[in-house]
Amino acid sequence: MTTSPFTLEALSEKLDQLATFTAPGPGVTRLVYDEHWCDAHLWLQAEARALGLAATCDAIGNLWLHDPGLMPGTRVIAVGSHLDSVRQGGRFDGAYGTIAALLLAAELRGSATPVAAFVTCEEEGSRFPMALTGVRGLLGQLVPSRCADQRDRDGVRWADALASARARGCAAEAPPDGAPVPKLFNAARQLELHIEQGPVLESMGAKLGVVDTIAGYRRVRARLTGEARHAGTTPMDRRRDALAAAAEIVLAAEALGLETGAPAVATAGGASAEPGLYNVVPGTATLLLEVRHTDDAALVRMEAALGERARAIAARRGVAIELEVQSGEAATPLSAALADQAEAMAAGMAIPYRRMASGAGHDTMAFAQDGVPALMLFTPSRLGISHHPDELTKVRDLWVAAAFARELLLAWAKDLA
Amino acid sequence: MTTSPFTLEALSEKLDQLATFTAPGPGVTRLVYDEHWCDAHLWLQAEARALGLAATCDAIGNLWLHDPGLMPGTRVIAVGSHLDSVRQGGRFDGAYGTIAALLLAAELRGSATPVAAFVTCEEEGSRFPMALTGVRGLLGQLVPSRCADQRDRDGVRWADALASARARGCAAEAPPDGAPVPKLFNAARQLELHIEQGPVLESMGAKLGVVDTIAGYRRVRARLTGEARHAGTTPMDRRRDALAAAAEIVLAAEALGLETGAPAVATAGGASAEPGLYNVVPGTATLLLEVRHTDDAALVRMEAALGERARAIAARRGVAIELEVQSGEAATPLSAALADQAEAMAAGMAIPYRRMASGAGHDTMAFAQDGVPALMLFTPSRLGISHHPDELTKVRDLWVAAAFARELLLAWAKDLA
Numbered sequence: 015m016t017t018s019p020f021t022l023e024a025l026s027e028k029l030d031q032l033a034t035f036t037a038p039g040p041g042v043t044r045l046v047y048d049e050h051w052c053d054a055h056l057w058l059q060a061e062a063r064a065l066g067l068a069a070t071c072d073a074i075g076n077l078w079l080h081d082p083g084l085m086p087g088t089r090v091i092a093v094g095s096h097l098d099s100v101r102q103g104g105r106f107d108g109a110y111g112t113i114a115a116l117l118l119a120a121e122l123r124g125s126a127t128p129v130a131a132f133v134t135c136e137e138e139g140s141r142f143p144m145a146l147t148g149v150r151g152l153l154g155q156l157v158p159s160r161c162a163d164q165r166d167r168d169g170v171r172w173a174d175a176l177a178s179a180r181a182r183g184c185a186a187e188a189p190p191d192g193a194p195v196p197k198l199f200n201a202a203r204q205l206e207l208h209i210e211q212g213p214v215l216e217s218m219g220a221k222l223g224v225v226d227t228i229a230g231y232r233r234v235r236a237r238l239t240g241e242a243r244h245a246g247t248t249p250m251d252r253r254r255d256a257l258a259a260a261a262e263i264v265l266a267a268e269a270l271g272l273e274t275g276a277p278a279v280a281t282a283g284g285a286s287a288e289p290g291l292y293n294v295v296p297g298t299a300t301l302l303l304e305v306r307h308t309d310d311a312a313l314v315r316m317e318a319a320l321g322e323r324a325r326a327i328a329a330r331r332g333v334a335i336e337l338e339v340q341s342g343e344a345a346t347p348l349s350a351a352l353a354d355q356a357e358a359m360a361a362g363m364a365i366p367y368r369r370m371a372s373g374a375g376h377d378t379m380a381f382a383q384d385g386v387p388a389l390m391l392f393t394p395s396r397l398g399i400s401h402h403p404d405e406l407t408k409v410r411d412l413w414v415a416a417a418f419a420r421e422l423l424l425a426w427a428k429d430l431a
Numbered sequence: 432m433t434t435s436p437f438t439l440e441a442l443s444e445k446l447d448q449l450a451t452f453t454a455p456g457p458g459v460t461r462l463v464y465d466e467h468w469c470d471a472h473l474w475l476q477a478e479a480r481a482l483g484l485a486a487t488c489d490a491i492g493n494l495w496l497h498d499p500g501l502m503p504g505t506r507v508i509a510v511g512s513h514l515d516s517v518r519q520g521g522r523f524d525g526a527y528g529t530i531a532a533l534l535l536a537a538e539l540r541g542s543a544t545p546v547a548a549f550v551t552c553e554e555e556g557s558r559f560p561m562a563l564t565g566v567r568g569l570l571g572q573l574v575p576s577r578c579a580d581q582r583d584r585d586g587v588r589w590a591d592a593l594a595s596a597r598a599r600g601c602a603a604e605a606p607p608d609g610a611p612v613p614k615l616f617n618a619a620r621q622l623e624l625h626i627e628q629g630p631v632l633e634s635m636g637a638k639l640g641v642v643d644t645i646a647g648y649r650r651v652r653a654r655l656t657g658e659a660r661h662a663g664t665t666p667m668d669r670r671r672d673a674l675a676a677a678a679e680i681v682l683a684a685e686a687l688g689l690e691t692g693a694p695a696v697a698t699a700g701g702a703s704a705e706p707g708l709y710n711v712v713p714g715t716a717t718l719l720l721e722v723r724h725t726d727d728a729a730l731v732r733m734e735a736a737l738g739e740r741a742r743a744i745a746a747r748r749g750v751a752i753e754l755e756v757q758s759g760e761a762a763t764p765l766s767a768a769l770a771d772q773a774e775a776m777a778a779g780m781a782i783p784y785r786r787m788a789s790g791a792g793h794d795t796m797a798f799a800q801d802g803v804p805a806l807m808l809f810t811p812s813r814l815g816i817s818h819h820p821d822e823l824t825k826v827r828d829l830w831v832a833a834a835f836a837r838e839l840l841l842a843w844a845k846d847l848a
Contacts, residue, residue, distance in 0.1 A: 233709045246628075247628045247629025247630075250688040250695075252815070264677075265679065268675050283707065283708050284674075290702075290703075291701065292700045296700060400661055402659070
């Protein structure tokens with residue numbers, strides 16, 4: 015039996031190693047089932063075995079790192095995160111929670127309730143247009159034959175990409191057509207460590223985020239149609255300017271986010287105007303709008319308010335507007351009881367912490383939606399930068415949350431024994 | 432000697448014929464030196480000859496339609512417009528002034544001072560990136576060898592396109608390298624008939640625009656740089672949102688145009704934001720801004736005010752801004768004396784007219800800048816639509832201005848005799 019190197023140095027070194035598995039270019043690009051992802055997957059399996067753990071793949075390439083004596087179907091405390099990245103992302107998003115979980119599973123082997131690390135194959139939706147596919151499979155909710163024909167931007171089918179990863183030993187045998195991915199373990203509780211990806215902890219000098227909710231969102235595309243006219247010959251008071259209407263809506267969205275107050279946010283992420291020439295009053299314009307809130311009723315109210323304001327602006331300007339909801343996700347409460355417990359422990363350990371919501375989606379959402387008592391722990395992100403090569407959390411801060419997680423998981427193991 | 436058919440029917444019929452010389456697709460696409468332009472050019476030469484006029488090309492394909500007895504270098508009253516169109520433009524822009532000039536030159540042959548029609552080969556800059564090349568040549572200001580290597584979007588050189596038109600009989604021999612296009616006639620006065628391309632005359636029930644100024648403009652590209660951040664995790668009060676800053680600037684431009692009042696206009700014609708995703712606060716944004724005014728000092732003040740407002744908005748939001756002037760043209764006063772005379776005549780003939788500025792550029796600008804006493808007459812444009820297949824002026828309205836021009840040119844011929 016190997017002794018677990020549950021140390022800051024091991025955490026730092028293994029994060030450095032994991033960051034080497036990337037496509038060329040700035041930052042980390044490790045897309046589900048690609049060669050770099052497979053290299054990382056095999057490396058992780060070897061690391062787990064070196065620490066005395068078994069590494070077991072499921073049918074779509076999720077990985078469990080666990081005590082070799084654990085029988086399939088066992089009730090476990092699940093701790094983990096995802097192996098994939100966005101294109102040209104950072105070294106910490108997903109990777110931190112993965113390495114922390116590897117070390118924690120090794121460290122806590124033999125605890126009162128088994129602690130197993132999970133590593134989802136995919137969370138970001140950065141290769142195929144399906145986010146959270148990994149965790150849905152891990153929870154037995156995904157039927158692979160239904161995703162088989164999704165294609166990446168090079169036209170590669172999801173099923174073919176998975177088959178090539180399987181051939182390299184990164185996934186178990188496929189289930190029969192129409193059957194879901196078989197579940198390997200049952201999560202009695204779930205924990206995910208993750209960088210904050212926002213500026214809140216850093217700006218407050220907090221070292222730990224105790225996350226009790228994941229915000230929901232709605233994405234709405236606004237299409238405005240006015241009149242394209244010669245910009246030199248059309249007097250100001252005779253215009254139906256689609257871009258001017260769009261500009262008012264951008265500011266109305268911002269005002270709505272500010273008025274609603276944290277944790278609400280509202281964003282216009284994209285804008286375009288046609289024909290897009292200096293000398294033509296824009297005839298059409300498009301906006302990409304998003305609202306987020308941790309409370310579902312409030313989210314619905316925000317979406318309605320944004321639509322109402324946008325329609326009023328368009329109507330006043332004689333511009334037609336179409337609002338089309340493109341996607342959305344309900345707000346997901348995590349376990350309040352587990353968050354209370356974590357707060358009390360953090361206070362007892364004198365760790366400067368903050369109870370907070372996550373504005374971004376995470377694998378943990380799917381556990382919570384499946385009824386598993388779930389919690390996330392955040393570390394500060396320098397300047398709030400994420401999904402970018404400049405993503406950075408100090409190793410010391412990563413270690414604070416990992417060491418805290420060790421104590422929390424031990425408490426959980428005792429709770430459930 | 433042929434009798435001139437100076438009638439509404441002839442005007443209408445010849446406009447219909449000219450509109451048939453177009454590339455396939457909606458509206459009229461007749462780009463300088465292309466096969467449709469050459470067909471139109473040869474047709475126009477033949478029409479002029481059938482009316483007893485001579486048709487003389489200059490070295491770059493401008494055309495003079497004139498009394499065959501007129502010696503080169505003669506002082507003439509020049510009336511005309513341009514033969515080229517924008518891509519998928521209308522049937523009247525340039526064409527109306529061309530056909531009206533053909534009929535007027537034929538009608539007024541033998542007047543006290545010779546009246547000659549000019550047809551510029553190019554005004555729009557729609558094929559090569561050089562607007563007003565035709566009229567600059569007509570006025571002896573253009574050195575063809577300096578434009579030779581300009582290319583259209585298919586990579587065709589200007590000189591090669593011109594040579595192919597010359598081979599079809601649409602241009603005279605090229606001048607020696609470094610020499611300008613030889614001038615054929617000297618304009619003592621100049622008149623251009625044109626559709627308004629804006630909604631003013633129609634909306635006021637006026638039939639005639641007496642144009643005494645052509646507005647100048649400045650085109651400025653604004654480049655904003657904030658911080659691209661995760662839209663879910665970055666609180667509203669911690670953002671440096673480049674698109675929100677751009678939106679404020681769009682509205683500031685609009686407000687500036689409204690406050691300055693007619694004839695001032697200010698337009699944001701284009702906008703974009705990067706990375707342009709729902710879930711990322713835009714890190715950069717670009718705007719295409721344009722201000723126009725008929726008074727040069729006021730134009731300079733507008734440009735300065737727009738820059739000041741844009742910088743203040745960016746500074747307040749912590750967003751960097753670069754403003755780059757892309758192009759500009761000074762405001763060009765036409766002849767106030769000729770405008771006064773035309774006003775008095777229109778009033779005497781009980782034609783509902785309006786003295787006005789042109790917000791768009793025209794060939795007439797170049798004559799006025801060359802010191803030629805110049806004037807434009809506008810006809811109403813349905814809904815102000817132009818540069819579009821839906822461009823429309825009623826034949827009756829076209830005829831009002833043409834008949835008025837006949838009287839005006841007769842008066843000019845007398846003035847100059």
